[in-house]
Amino acid sequence: MGNIRPTYIKRVAIDLVKKYPDRFTDDFQHNKAAVALCTDIVNIKMRNRVAGYVTRFRQHYEA
Numbered sequence: 001m002g003n004i005r006p007t008y009i010k011r012v013a014i015d016l017v018k019k020y021p022d023r024f025t026d027d028f029q030h031n032k033a034a035v036a037l038c039t040d041i042v043n044i045k046m047r048n049r050v051a052g053y054v055t056r057f058r059q060h061y062e063a
Contacts, residue, residue, distance in 0.1 A: 013053040
């Protein structure tokens, strides 16, 4: 069984990838820093969840 993420996390992550396609990679640590720069998310857990979905999205759907 995998993680079921809320729609708002998926929506924010996909919007970020479409808006800044060259800033995100398959590396979680890099994406975590990029999410912090591109958004005003102050909650660390929320930032990590968005960065995790960006990483997953880039690995599976953009490859």
